[in-house]
Amino acid sequence: MLENALTIDDLKALARRRVPKMFFDYADSGAWTESTYRANESDFARILLRQRVLVDMTERSLATEMVGQSVAMPVALAPTGLTGMQHADGEILAAQAAEAAGVPFALSTMSICSIEAVKAATKKPFWFQLYVMRDRTFIERLIDRAKAAGCAGLVLTLDLQILGQRHKDLRNGLSAPPKFTPKHIWQMATRPLWCLQMLGTRNRSFGNIVGHASNVGDLSSLSSWTKEQFDPRLSWKDVAWIKERWGGKLILKGILDVEDARMAAASGADAIIVSNHGGRQLDGARSSISALPGIVDAVGDRIEVHMDGGVRSGQDVLKAVALGAKGVWIGRPFLYGLGAGGRAGVARAIEIIRNELDVSMALCGKRDIRTIDTGIIDEAPWPVPATRGPRAAV
Numbered sequence: 001m002l003e004n005a006l007t008i009d010d011l012k013a014l015a016r017r018r019v020p021k022m023f024f025d026y027a028d029s030g031a032w033t034e035s036t037y038r039a040n041e042s043d044f045a046r047i048l049l050r051q052r053v054l055v056d057m058t059e060r061s062l063a064t065e066m067v068g069q070s071v072a073m074p075v076a077l078a079p080t081g082l083t084g085m086q087h088a089d090g091e092i093l094a095a096q097a098a099e100a101a102g103v104p105f106a107l108s109t110m111s112i113c114s115i116e117a118v119k120a121a122t123k124k125p126f127w128f129q130l131y132v133m134r135d136r137t138f139i140e141r142l143i144d145r146a147k148a149a150g151c152a153g154l155v156l157t158l159d160l161q162i163l164g165q166r167h168k169d170l171r172n173g174l175s176a177p178p179k180f181t182p183k184h185i186w187q188m189a190t191r192p193l194w195c196l197q198m199l200g201t202r203n204r205s206f207g208n209i210v211g212h213a214s215n216v217g218d219l220s221s222l223s224s225w226t227k228e229q230f231d232p233r234l235s236w237k238d239v240a241w242i243k244e245r246w247g248g249k250l251i252l253k254g255i256l257d258v259e260d261a262r263m264a265a266a267s268g269a270d271a272i273i274v275s276n277h278g279g280r281q282l283d284g285a286r287s288s289i290s291a292l293p294g295i296v297d298a299v300g301d302r303i304e305v306h307m308d309g310g311v312r313s314g315q316d317v318l319k320a321v322a323l324g325a326k327g328v329w330i331g332r333p334f335l336y337g338l339g340a341g342g343r344a345g346v347a348r349a350i351e352i353i354r355n356e357l358d359v360s361m362a363l364c365g366k367r368d369i370r371t372i373d374t375g376i377i378d379e380a381p382w383p384v385p386a387t388r389g390p391r392a393a394v
């Protein structure tokens with residue numbers, strides 16, 4: 001079945017049949033009217049590429065670096081909450097698939113498998129994503145645990161001090177671990193393989209949190225829990241102490257505004273991720289890809305700029321790289337793969353993205369991802385900074 005999946009959409013259709021509705025919806029939805037969620041995807045389609053012919057297309061290379069780390073292609077698996085609810089041991093399986101493919105994996109604070117469990121099941125360092133909660137002692141310990149696990153980078157999320165209005169989750173009464181109301185029991189009973197695999201693991205709650213922070217034995221509702229625990233006062237001053245305590249590569253995720261990008265560049269962080277949290281936070285904000293060129297123009301010479309949001313193909317990756325992204329993060333594409341078929345499904349998602357990236361790059365007349373610039377863009381609906389590199393060069 002997985003072999004028949006040719007696109008990320010094919011994996012999504014498979015995942016929908018295998019993952020209980022409340023968890024599939026959690027991954028698949030955006031905030032409020034979902035206009036930003038949709039724009040993230042549809043704005044990619046508004047960018048046109050330049051087709052070039054009769055150029056040598058042999059010996060192509062997608063290899064490059066992200067935040068000083070060698071990667072097989074400029075793609076990373078984004079930190080996503082509740083990944084272990086798309087499939088039993090989801091974070092472990094995704095980290096293993098990423099490792100085998102030579103791309104970074106970032107573990108979410110809101111993961112089901114703990115930092116230590118992922119560390120024990122992988123060989124290479126992964127990255128860790130941090131949400132800052134009111135309980136600073138817990139956060140300090142969490143940073144120390146990521147350090148102790150040898151994590152190669154810390155991704156600090158800036159755009160979720162309070163949770164966006166997520167209607168699907170509210171209607172589904174989402175919680176982790178799953179509630180046992182008749183509706184939820186029905187959703188799980190109709191996904192027997194998922195249930196069976198879930199019964200085979202002990203990773204069924206927030207592994208980084210339960211047993212490590214006070215007052216979190218009962219995670220009855222995700223939205224009320226984040227309301228109580230996440231720190232709404234998070235500020236640029238906090239970025240400074242987190243950077244200091246962490247002492248390694250720091251990536252700031254959730255920048256969509258040029259002013260914020262300038263402050264991020266001044267903060268001493270190593271990279272930023274242009275992001276609107278996959279359209280899950282401020283509905284009505286612009287798409288990530290449309291924000292990217294302006295931010296690259298403003299700070300691209302001072303800090304490494306990455307992006308996430310709406311990437312559903314390798315061709316989208318190519319467009320983001322052309323507009324200046326040094327790294328492109330995928331969330332839903334790998335989650336659909338995970339729901340569709342565990343580790344093999346994530347591997348398939350990565351392979352689909354890789355093939356599409358490779359073919360699209362070649363048909364633009366390019367052989368090395370490191371030479372991609374705005375020269376391969378024919379038309380975009382927003383101002384694109386002057387060509388970085390000669391437009392006609394192939």
Ligand code: GLV
Binds near residue numbers: 081160
């Ligand atoms: C968590 O990061 C979420 O977007 O649900």
